[in-house]
Amino acid sequence: MLLTAVEGLAYGGLYALLGLGFFLTYGVLRRIDLAYGTVVMTSVYLGAMMVGGLGLPWVGVLALTLVVGIPLSLLVAYLAFVLVRQDARFSMAATLGIWMVLEELMLQSPGRGRGQAIVNPLQDLSWWPWGLQIRIDHMVILGLALAVAGLLTRFLTRSRTGLAIRVSAYDASVAALLGISHARMMVLATVIASAVGCVAGWSFAMAQSGIDLHFGMWATVKGLVILVLGGTQSIALIVTAAIGLGVAERVGSELIGSGYRDLVGYGLILALLAVEPFLRPGETRFGDSR
Amino acid sequence: MSYWFTIASLTGINVLLAYSVYASFMSGQVSIGQVAFFGVGAYVGASLTVLGGFDLASAVMAGGFAGAAASLFVGVPTLRLKGYHFTIATVAFAEAMRVVLHNLKYGRPRSSGNVGDQWLGPDGATGFRHISYLNDHSISTGQYAVIVWLIVAVVVVAFFLVERSRIARILRTIEEDEVVARSIGVPVARYKVAAFACGGFIAGISGALYAHLLTFISGNDFIIHLSTIALAYVVIGGGQTMWGPLIGAIIFTVLPETLRPIREFRIELFGLLIILVMLFRPAGMISAAMVRRWGVALTSKAGAKPPRKAP
Incomplete structure (x- = not known):
């Protein structure tokens, strides 16, 4: 059971990276972007496909993922949140359309939707404290997630640019009064959210030694679960929720069977949403839901 | 011909599924969880005919009620929440239900059947096979298409009447501004839950029809x-x-079947169309203003007197 909990901790690191990308998109930018996971999947998938085809070294996947992912995220943001902006529902529907198009394009790409292998240079390295096997790559990912969380917290709360992004996302007219370029801040925040998502996707794919098309939907659903569990008010809560989810899922699957592992997260989300209005009436962990 | 009758039935089922989304859409709620109620309806409906020996009508109705019950389970606690909590909750519920249905196993052994195919009822990841009610009762694909479209007709007429009633005006007010609706004494949560449950009921019915097809x-x-x-x-x-x-449901179910070469690109076409519609016509192909104009044109044409002939 202890080994399972430690494994869960490692998955928590992956979830935390994913949750941070969602935190930036939903919490800071206040966008309901259902294509987020698919954009990440598309970027990693194309990166892996190109690296496999061209015979590039393993770090090439991350570089290509970022090269594809960031412009793609900016395109999604422009289409769904700049050109379509009358109603948040319309923007959400547009991201749904983008999700469908991207996923199908990957299905018809030269990879034909088949899983793409990704080299994991740390795959066979393990650490054995007290007889427990801890994979080094999992610990690296957990460390990476904590480092990204720390940097993001510092950036958003201490730096002028970070504060400008938050003001701009909260109220564009207030930002304009303060001389902040709303468009520039939104582009910057989108780039950061996309980069974090790409790193998360790449880390996950590397830990699994490959990626397939299911990752997009899985990442979106998992990211939403973490977001609901952690709320959109604090990065620390997102990381805690992600790590908690990782541990709960692994331990849960040990207790109720691996077939029902995902039910742990979905059960938690439903339970939390159900009791939330009673715990704090009139207030949600999502804050202002404009 | 049997193929086209099957397509006709599938189109009807998709129309029902679209109306199940529309029921809560009227009050401004976007549900991505209709597939869960559809699945619940399918499993309940199929279980009743295969394992319980029920007739199709009872099984389909039971599927509808099961879908409505599932929608109440997720809707009652979450429809009171603000913002997009509700949409997220429906996503979580849909995925949770998929996991449950994927692992579900109940039923009884079959007296006949090949090795590995001797179970009657849902068999975990293998699925729920032998839903043979139509075959057992000699219901042809054509007859089944008629049954499906009769149910579609009932639902369309129900929505036609609701759209002209006070209920629709209240739901649209909630969609426009919940605070305004509440300030004029509308029990917002009750209306939203009721609309969502109706959607769950319709999804459950369509699921049961789908399983038997x-x-x-x-x-x-x-x-x-x-x-x-x-x-x-x-x-x-x-x-x-x-x-x-x-x-929407008729065009996008029938069109890929009639234009075979684009069938492979059906999902891209959908996605692209959603993006284009949201960009250039967010109200969709048929807007409320368009329907009003048609209504006025029809009534004026019907009421217009023939021009007098010059003496």
Whole structure:
């Protein structure tokens, strides 16, 4: 059971990276972007496909993922949140359309939707404290997630640019009064959210030694679960929720069977949403839901 | 011909699924969880005919009620929440239900059948096979298409009447501004839950019809993509009027069948159309203003006197 909990901790690191990308998109930018996971999947998938085809070294996947992912995220943001902006529902529907198009394009790409292998240079390295096997790559990912969380917290709360992004996302007219370029801040925040998502996707794919098309939907659903569990008010809560989810899922699957592992997260989300209005009436962990 | 009758039945089922999304869409709620109620209806309906020996009508109705019960389970606690909590909750519920349906096993052994195919009822990841009610009762695909479209007709007439009633005005007010609706004494949560439960009921009915048409279902049939496609029918057809889901579902089920070369690109076409509609015509193909104009044109044409002939 202890080994399972430690494994869960490692998955928590992956979830935390994913949750941070969602935190930036939903919490800071206040966008309901259902294509987020698919954009990440598309970027990693194309990166892996190109690296496999061209015979590039393993770090090439991350570089290509970022090269594809960031412009793609900016395109999604422009289409769904700049050109379509009358109603948040319309923007959400547009991201749904983008999700469908991207996923199908990957299905018809030269990879034909088949899983793409990704080299994991740390795959066979393990650490054995007290007889427990801890994979080094999992610990690296957990460390990476904590480092990204720390940097993001510092950036958003201490730096002028970070504060400008938050003001701009909260109220564009207030930002304009303060001389902040709303468009520039939104582009910057989108780039950061996309980069974090790409790193998360790449880390996950590397830990699994490959990626397939299911990752997009899985990442979106998992990211939403973490977001609901952690709320959109604090990065620390997102990381805690992600790590908690990782541990709960692994331990849960040990207790109720691996077939029902995902039910742990979905059960938690439903339970939390159900009791939330009673715990704090009139207030949600999502804050202002404009 | 049997093929086209099957397509006709599938179109009717998709129309029902589109209306199940539209029911809560009227009050401004976007549900991506209709596939869960569809799946519940499918499993309940199929279980009743295969294992319980029920007739089709009772099984379909039971599927509808099961879908409504499932929608109440998720809707009652979450529809009171603000913002997009509700949409997220429906996503979580749909995925949770897929996991449950994928692992579900109950039923009894079959007296006949090949090795590995001797179970009657849902058999975990293998799925739910031998839903042979139509075959056992000699119901042809043509007759089944008529049954499906009779149910569609009832639902369309119900929405036609609701759209002209006070209920629709209240739901549209909630969609426009919940605070205003509450300030004029509308029990917002009750209306939203009722609309969502109606959607769950319709999804459950369509699920039961789907299970009997396909004769085999599994948890993997009820993935979230089906919900997004149903939402696409409403968004592309138009979410402001009851004609939108009907037109959207018919066009986008029949069109890929008639234009075979584009069938492979059906999902891209959907996605692209959603993006284009949201960019250039967010109200969808058929807007409320368009329906009003048609209504005025029709009534004026019907009421117009023939021009007098010059003496």
